[in-house]
Amino acid sequence: MSQPALLLAFDIVLLTTLLALALAAVLSPEPRRAVMLFIAFGLWLSLVWARLHAPDVALAEAAIGAGLGGALMLAAARRAARAAQRGTARRADDGAR
Amino acid sequence: MTAQFLYGGAGLILFVLGLWSFLVHAPLLRKLIALNIMGGGVFHVLIAVAYRGDGVTPDPVPHALVLTGIVVAVSATALALVLGARLQDEQRQG
């Protein structure tokens, strides 16, 4: 295979994985899993941007978008999971009564 | 040109995907993830437009815009999460 064709194949693999990660993050109903997938999406996005000769932006996305944004959302997902647990516990109580 | 179209097109698809999820899913966290994916799509289009082929220095202006955008997006996300937590607490008490 010639070099442009190889590069095109590489581009297509990069983009397919990116879209698949985004789709998985959007479709996952479980908050913690969704956040994990979102972090993976952000890191992959920064990889794609490095391929597009944007290393400054790739660094910022990896550190701020995926890293700090992910940390913030993980804390929120933990809270959401705990609230959901409390909710089901309460519903079970109501059912028993 | 092909690469520019492929990458920009992927950004547009990400934008639409995020918009759909934002409209369809109710929980705040899922809405925020959708919003961030929408933003990621917009940034992606800008980066693809700035890309001018290998061996050519890319356009630095969209890069600077995206850098600014990333920080603003994360600060908006942080504020939205705190507002959501506050709302949850109020609902539990009231």
Place this chain on the structure above:
Amino acid sequence: MTEPADWARSDRARERARDLSLLLAVLLALLGVVLLAVYFLALNGGAAPRLAELALARVPQSGVGNPVTAVLVNYRAYDTLVELAVLLAAVLGIWSQRPAPPGFQRSSAVLAGMVSWVVPLLIVTSGYMLWVGGYAPGGAFQAGALLGAAGVIVRLAGDPTAGLPGEAVQRWLLVLGVLMFALVGLALMLLGAGFLTYPPKLAKWLILLIESAATIAIGTALAAAYVGGRPSAKGQGPSAGEASAAPSSSSLGPRP
């Protein structure tokens, strides 16, 4: 008696929600096709004049070697100034909502040992990132993000303040970026240049000054955003120690 009716209603509601989401998916797919077509046409429309040539040609006069840093802190300095103000506004919004929730439990010796290695490393890397931003990928945002990440790690290891100083000092650190930017701009105005129009001789040092202040402000703001509330002084309001047993549920404390 009411249960079957409830079930039927929720079934119907769920069906309606599914229909709606399908309808939206179709509509948005159409929107996506239109966007793709417009993008394709715009790409094929030939090369419009771009800012890139102008921006790249002026880099030697901007005082830094990295074109992205030049755009951020020199040509489009207003953007960055206002962006720092947005970050500050977000932290103010977070502080106005609630006091800081209590931290996590103290880390074990292994994690604490790792943290005592990683955090200084992050701070040193942040300084490197700030300096290297002058001529290579890097700069104030990436450096600030590393500082913020150090704060997140410290908080995860059990320090509820994320290693940030008290509220009074924190306020100064938060406004430092905007303040330094505005002061440099106003000083330049007094000297006869325009607001934030750096004279080429001084540009390098002014940019370094602004970027250092911005790094500290961004790092503080990101760490404060992760703390997620106003750092209440000891003995006032619900503090970290009070609610250690049931973290988030009692973080708001008793309400009148």
